[in-house]
Amino acid sequence: MIVTGLMTGTSADALDVALVDFSVIRGEDGDELVMDLLDHGEVPFPSDLGRDLLRLLELGSVPLSLVADVDSRLGVLSADAVQGILDANRVDCDLVVSHGQTVQHLLSDGVVRGTLQVGQPAWIAERTGCPVLSDVRARDVAAGGQGAPLASMLDSLLFADASEATAAVNLGGIANITVLSPGSPPVAYDTGPANALIDVMARRITGDPRGIDRDGALAGRGRVVEPLLEDLLAEPYYRQPAPKSTGKELFHAGHLDRALASRPGLDPHDVIATVTRLTALTVAAECHRHGVTRAVVSGGGTHNPALMTELRRALGDGVVLEPIDSTGLPGDAKEAALMALLGWLTWHGLPATVASCTGASRATPAGRLTPGRRPLILPEPRPHLPHRLRVTTRPEPSTSVEGDL
Numbered sequence: 282m283i284v285t286g287l288m289t290g291t292s293a294d295a296l297d298v299a300l301v302d303f304s305v306i307r308g309e310d311g312d313e314l315v316m317d318l319l320d321h322g323e324v325p326f327p328s329d330l331g332r333d334l335l336r337l338l339e340l341g342s343v344p345l346s347l348v349a350d351v352d353s354r355l356g357v358l359s360a361d362a363v364q365g366i367l368d369a370n371r372v373d374c375d376l377v378v379s380h381g382q383t384v385q386h387l388l389s390d391g392v393v394r395g396t397l398q399v400g401q402p403a404w405i406a407e408r409t410g411c412p413v414l415s416d417v418r419a420r421d422v423a424a425g426g427q428g429a430p431l432a433s434m435l436d437s438l439l440f441a442d443a444s445e446a447t448a449a450v451n452l453g454g455i456a457n458i459t460v461l462s463p464g465s466p467p468v469a470y471d472t473g474p475a476n477a478l479i480d481v482m483a484r485r486i487t488g489d490p491r492g493i494d495r496d497g498a499l500a501g502r503g504r505v506v507e508p509l510l511e512d513l514l515a516e517p518y519y520r521q522p523a524p525k526s527t528g529k530e531l532f533h534a535g536h537l538d539r540a541l542a543s544r545p546g547l548d549p550h551d552v553i554a555t556v557t558r559l560t561a562l563t564v565a566a567e568c569h570r571h572g573v574t575r576a577v578v579s580g581g582g583t584h585n586p587a588l589m590t591e592l593r594r595a596l597g598d599g600v601v602l603e604p605i606d607s608t609g610l611p612g613d614a615k616e617a618a619l620m621a622l623l624g625w626l627t628w629h630g631l632p633a634t635v636a637s638c639t640g641a642s643r644a645t646p647a648g649r650l651t652p653g654r655r656p657l658i659l660p661e662p663r664p665h666l667p668h669r670l671r672v673t674t675r676p677e678p679s680t681s682v683e684g685d686l
């Protein structure tokens with residue numbers, strides 16, 4: 282079954298696309314799901330759409346007309362991205378899974394009251410003729426869960442055979458962790474910011490509204506301000522028990538500015554060095570909390586050497602830090618491949634969430650289906666979850682969708 286997964290996270294930097302061919306291999310100890318990554322890449326957002334996405338994410342209130350407009354424009358871009366990767370690989374796909382852009386993840390007292398993603402799937406179904414699964418978080422929320430982190434399903438299958446306590450950590454705008462300890466149910470939650478506050482400072486320093494601390498150069502020019510770090514670490518979210526999730530509703534520019542208010546005149550390079558260490562410390566603390574000896578990282582933050590150096594130091598000698606690429610899954614493709622996996626599971630009548638991770642009362646399928654050109658015909662449900670996931674890639678994965686759409 283060929284599935285295209287689409288993801289755009291809280292950084293709103295680009296649309297990630299993964300084209301995956303799933304097959305099941307029967308083994309003596311259960312089914313192995315093989316995820317053959319045919320292609321992956323990212324489609325940068327045109328500057329006007331990127332700017333409007335950030336307005337939706339970062340401003341307290343925006344006109345409803347902007348929400349409706351971005352919903353359609355992201356739907357159109359998503360449709361083009363899917364058609365582009367299918368054409369480049371000369372294949373058809375059986376299902377598209379589109380996460381869309383989370384514009385609200387509403388929390389009160391640690392309970393998720395609602396979660397809203399935009400990126401109208403009708404455009405994808407109409408353009409490509411493929412059925413589309415979208416709104417993949419809401420069902421888990423309806424079952425009492427956080428609707429996040431969804432990566433826990435992929436992580437628990439990918440590291441099903443881990444013989445040591447392993448943390449899968451994704452460093453997007455927000456950082457999330459899945460802890461897999463032999464003999465214990467998996468645990469997963471958002472640890473706090475990964476790049477969210479780093480991006481805020483990078484934008485202030487460079488004056489570029491979509492700038493990043495490319496290769497950690499800005500943090501490399503600053504020194505950590507300990508009292509500021511302590512103030513930031515006092516944020517109660519870090520001490521809240523799991524399951525828990527967060528977003529830019531909490532970790533935005535205003536969060537940083539509250540801590541900066543009592544310290545005027547700090548060198549912005551020192552501030553970016555401080556928030557870089559904040560990410561490293563808060564991620565490492567959660568690895569230590571669970572006695573992890575191996576941390577497997579993915580996401581855009583892995584491209585920031587300043588952050589990776591801080592993280593290695595914060596983890597200490599007792600924890601091996603490695604990129605998720607060592608499992609065969611390229612780190613930049615993880616979240617789009619995750620979407621494809623959630624689609625495969627839901628299509629086959631299987632749960633797409635891990636209730637112990639999201640805090641839901643039960644594991645549920647994900648999302649809702651928009652029919653493609655043909656009526657929806659679902660296959661016979663599978664009786665069991667696969668026991669593990671194996672990722673295979675083509676010898677030279679092409680990045681055919683990058684930038685040419």
Ligand SMILES: Nc1ncnc2c1ncn2[C@@H]1O[C@H](COP(=O)(O)OP(=O)(O)O)[C@@H](O)[C@H]1O
Binds near residue numbers: 291294453493
């Ligand atoms: N070369 C790089 N140097 C430093 N930071 C980078 C680099 N590439 C990506 N990033 C960081 O990664 C972020 C995007 O990560 P990503 O995993 O796509 O997050 P999300 O899932 O939130 O979209 C960017 O906003 C930036 O902070």
Ligand SMILES: [Mg+2]
Binds near residue numbers: 292581
């Ligand atoms: Mg991204």
